[in-house]
Amino acid sequence: MHKAEEKMAPILTALRENTLFLRHNLNAKAIGALQGEMQAIERDIDVLIRDMNAAIAQSEQFIDLLQNQGLLTII
Numbered sequence: 001m002h003k004a005e006e007k008m009a010p011i012l013t014a015l016r017e018n019t020l021f022l023r024h025n026l027n028a029k030a031i032g033a034l035q036g037e038m039q040a041i042e043r044d045i046d047v048l049i050r051d052m053n054a055a056i057a058q059s060e061q062f063i064d065l066l067q068n069q070g071l072l073t074i075i
Contacts, residue, residue: 066072 063072067074
């Protein structure tokens with residue numbers, strides 16, 4: 001039993017070290033992937049904001065047109 005126990009310690013140490021290495025390596029890859037995703041999301045948000053601003057401007061023009069033609073009154 002003692003001989004088996006002595007042989008297990010180095011194996012468990014190596015396993016722990018490998019597990020730690022894999023965790024750090026996978027975390028770094030995951031962070032890199034998330035950064036790429038974040039940039040894509042930020043670009044999408046910028047496009048949405050531009051589209052929303054354009055829609056707001058168009059709706060304001062339409063409201064102004066209706067008001068100028070006397071078809072709409074704002075209380």
